[in-house]
Amino acid sequence: MIYTILFVLVFTLFGRSAVVYSEPESTLFVSAEHAVLIDAESGRVLFEKDSYSSSLIASTTKIMTAIIAVESGMMEEEVVVSERAIRTEGSSIYLTKGEKIKLKDLVYGLMLRSGNDSAIAIAEHVGGSAEGFTQMMNEKAAWLGMQASNFENPHGLDGENHVSSAYDLALLMAYSMKNETFREVTGSVSYKSENRTYSWQNKNKLLTSLYEHTTGGKTGFTKRAGRTLVSSAEKDGMELIAVTLNAPSDWSDHERMYEWGFNNFETYKLQEEGYTEANGNLYYLPKDILFPLTESEKNQIKAVFKPNAEGETYKGVRTYHLNENLVAESQVLAKRPPQPWLDSSLSFFKRMVGVELWST
Template sequence: MLKRLLIVLVCTSLLATMIPTQVMAKPQVSARNAILIEQSTGRVLYEKAANDKHLIASITKIMTAILAVESGKLDDTVTVSRNAAYTEGSSIYLKEGDKMKLRDLVYGLMLRSGNDAAVAIAEYVGGSVGGFTYLMNDKAAWLGMNNSQFDNPHGLDSKTHYSTAYDMALLMRYAMKNDIFKEITGSTSYKAENRKYAWGNKNKLLTRYYDYSTGGKTGYTRAAGRTLVSTAEKDGMELIVVTLDAPDDWKDHMRLFEWGFDNYEMTKVQNKGMETFKIKGTDETESGFFNKDIVVPLTKDERDQLQIQTYFKKEQNNQTVNDVIGKKVFKLDNELVAEASIYRESEQENEEKNQTFVSDMLQIFQQLVGVGNPNG
C-alpha cells in the first residue's frame, strides 16, 4: 500500500511539472514594425522592431494636424496657393485661390488624407513648407522622437523622411491629450463650410470594423507599405497601436487591442493623500503627501510581482508645502513602471495651518488689548 502511494505521488509530481503554466501568448501580426502602448502612462505592452526607422507615409499628418491645432489659428481663413493645389497624391481637390478655414483643412487632412491640405496648412502655419518642417522636427525633438526626421507635411516618400513605431506612438499619445485633435481624429465624417458634401473618414476601424475605436490615421505608399496609427478605449483603458509596413493592418490592430484589453487592467497602485512610512533600520517614521492617484496597466500576475521602493531626501531647512521630499517607485523585473513624488504636505493642510496660526495670533492680540474681555 505504501509503495503504491509513493508511485501515485511521484506520478502526480511528474504531471505537475509537465503541465505548462499559463502564458500570456503575444499575438502574431503581419506588420514589419509594431507597438502597443497605454495612453495615460505610456507603458509599452507589446513591441516588434519598434525602434527601427522606416518610411511612414501619411501618418506623418498627425504631426501636421497637432501643429495646426496648437497654432491657435483654426478659425483663420487660408488662401490656397498653386503649390498646394498641385501637390501630388491623395487630395481634397483644392484649387488655386480657394479660401478655406484652417479648421476645415485639418479635417480634410485627417479624414481624407489630403496632401494638398497638408501643404496649405504648412504654408499658412509655418510661412512655407520649409519653415513648417522646421517646426515639425523641433516638436519631434521636444517629444523625444529621437529616431525621426520630417522633411514634408504629408508623408510622400523621401530618404530623409522617416520615423519608428515607438516614436509615432509617442506623437499620438501627445496629440490625444489635446481635446480638439481628439475630436477631429474621432470624427466619422465632416462637412466643411464651402463644400456641398461631407468627407467620410478613411479609418475603417473607426467607421466599420472596431466598436472601441476612438481615432487614428491611415497611410500608404508603395515604398512604405500600409502604415496605421489607431486608438481605442474600453473599460477605462485607452490604448494606442502603431504598425508600419503591415499588409493586414486592420486585423493587426484589432488583435493587439483585444490582447491588451483582455490581459491588462488599469490598477491603482497609490492613493492620493497622506501616508506614513517607517524608516528602514530605525524606529523613526516619515510622513508625506501624494497629490494624485497613480494608476497603471497591469496583468493579474504583475500585481503580485510589483516591486515598490520609497526614497526620502535628507532633511533640508526651509522646506515648503510644494517641496518634493521623496518619491515612491514601482518596478517589474527591476524595470520602472511608474513613480510618484512625495510632498511635504497638501495645499489644504498648509492652508488650514495658516488659518489656525492667524486665528491664534488674533486671539492673543485681542487678549492683549482687552477686546472681548468681560472683565475689562
Template sequence: MKKLLIIAAAILLCIAAIPSKAAAQPSVSARNAVLMDMDSGRVLASKSAHERRPIASITKIMTALLAIESGRMKEKVKISEEAVMVEGSSLYLEKGETLTLEELVYGLMLRSGNDSAIAISQFIGGSTPEFVAMMNKKAKQIGMKNTVFMNPHGLDDPQHQSTAYDMALLTAKAMDNLEFEKIVGTASYKTKSRPLRVWENKHRLVREGGRITGGKTGFTKRSGRTLVTTAKQNGLHLVTVTLDAPDDWRDHQALFDNGFISYRLVNVVEKEPFKVPGEHDFFYAKKMVRYPLTEEEKKIAYVRIVLDQKKDKSENSAELWIGDEKQMEVPIYRSKKQETSFFEKVKGVLD
C-alpha cells in the first residue's frame, strides 16, 4: 500500500518524460514539425508531428547510428557493384575500391551518399535486407511507433515512412553517442584513403556553427524537403525535425529561437540524499533530474512524492505536475545518509 505526500512548490525537473499536451503549434512552412528537448523528451512545439510521411535521407541517421554502434569504424569496406549503381545523391565510389567504415559514415552524413548507405548496409548486416531488419528492430527499441524502414538511404518506397516525432526520438538517442555527435557536427571532412576526397556538409546551419550541433538534410520529389537539426544553448539540448518544408532553414531557426527564449531548465531532484517531511529515512534519485519550463509554468508546477509504506520495497517516486497534467515520474530510493533537507533544496531552487 502506498501513501501520497504532495510537495506543492513551484519547482521543476527533468528526466525521460511524457510530452506535455500544451505543446504549441508553430507557424512554419513545414507540413509536419516538432521541437523537442532531447534530454527530457518533452515536446516544446509541434505540428502534425505524428503523421506518417516519407522522410527521404534523414533515414540515414539510423544507418549511421547502427554503423557506429557496430564498433567496426576502423575496418575497411570493399565497395560493391550494387552500391555503385544505386541512384540519387552519391559519393561517386567505384566498384572494388576500399574505404574505412568511418569514412563511409562521414560521406553518408555530410554528403548523403546513397552508395555509402548501401555499402554500409552490406558490411554491417551481411546484406541490405538484413540491415533493414536491424533498422526496424532498433526503431522499435527506441519507441518509434509509427516508423517502417524499407532501405538504408531513404529513396522513395510506399512503405518507407516515419513521423517528425519519431525522427526526433531517434536523433535524441543518436546524439547520446559521442562519435555520432562529432560526425554530424562536422562542417567538412578529408578522407585518409586514396583517392583523396574532401566532403563539405550539405547542412547549411551546421556549416554556420554557433549553437547548432548537428543535423541531416533530405529531399525527394515525393517527400519534399526534410531536415533534422540539433542545437545547444543555456543548458538546453533541442532537436527540430521538419517534413515537407519549403522554407526549412528559416523554420528551424525560428523554432530554436522560440524554444531557447521561452524555456529554462530547473533542478528538482538530485543525486544527493534529501529529507521528506514525516520520514526518518532520506531519499535520493540515481541521477540529477531537470525539466524545461516556461516562466508561467513555474508558477503552477509542483512535485508529488509517492512513497511505499513497505520500507523493504523501492517503489517510491517523485512526480512532476504542471497544473493538472502529469509530466513525468522519477524513481527515488531510501538512504540512511543525512544530507540537505528536501525543503532546503526546494528553497534553493526558488530563491
C-alpha cells in the first residue's frame, strides 16, 4: 500500500549538499562477495555489501546488450548471422552462418538462454561491429552514472577489464525495467522464435519457480566471476532490484534480500502532483514522488522549499530530507504548464535528478 505523508513547507534558502543518505542497519546475511538491494523507483539503497567495487560480472552484461538493442528501434529487422557470431565460445542458441533471424528473437535468445552467439549477432547489427557496439555500451554506462563499469564485449566472457559493480548493475536494471519491451522480454518464462520448432525456456529460476514476486532478471557464470545474478521483484506496489556477484547461494541470497526489503520498507508518497498552498500562495508540483521508508523513518522526513524570487513560471525547488540527508527533489511551478511542455520538461528533469540521486 502507498501512504501519503503530509508536510509543512519550510521556506528557507537551501545550500545544496551531496545527495547521500545511509540505509538502515541490517543483520541480513548473503553469501555473495558483492551485493545490493535497491528500490527501483527512487534508487534508494536498502542493503549493500561491498556493492560499489568493480568485479567480473559474466552474462549479467547482457542486460546492457538487450536494452541497447530494444532502444535501437530495430527489433523487427532481420539480422544475417555472421561467422564470428557462430564461433563465439560459451552458451549458445545455436545460430547458423547466414541464418536470417529477427533482432527481437535474438534479444529473447540473449536474455532467456544467454546466447553468446546471439550477443555478437545483435552487436554487429545494431553497432556495425562488436567493437562499435561495445563503445555504445560504455557510452550508455557513462550516461547512466555507472562509475565502476567498463565493457569490453556484449556477452560477458571474462576480459582484462570487463567489469561492473553490484550497484551499477542495479542502476542498469532499474533503468531497463522502465522500458515495457525489455520488461516483457526479461519477464517471459518461455519464447518461441519463428526460426525454431521449440521454445526457449528462461534460465532464471527465481522467475520460473522459486519466488512468485519476481518480474525479471539475468543469470551469469564463469569460473573467474563465479555465480552472478541480477533480478527484480514487485510486491504491494514496490519494485526492488537485487544484485549478487560471486555468490555461491545466489537464489537464496535474492529471496532473503527481497523478503527483508518487503518486510521492512513501504512506499510512501512524499509529494503528489497538483496544486498546493503555502504561505498564502498557490504552487504547482509537477510529479508524484514515491520513496521507501521504514516505520520509524516516516515521521523523520522534512520538506524544504528554496524559492526563485525572480521566476515567473519556475518558482523554486522543493527538497525532501531524511535525517538531514537529501533524498528527493522537485521543481515548483507557478501553475500547471501546457501538457507538451510538461512532458518534455519532466522527462529531462527526471533523468537529470535520477542520475544524480543514484550516482552518489
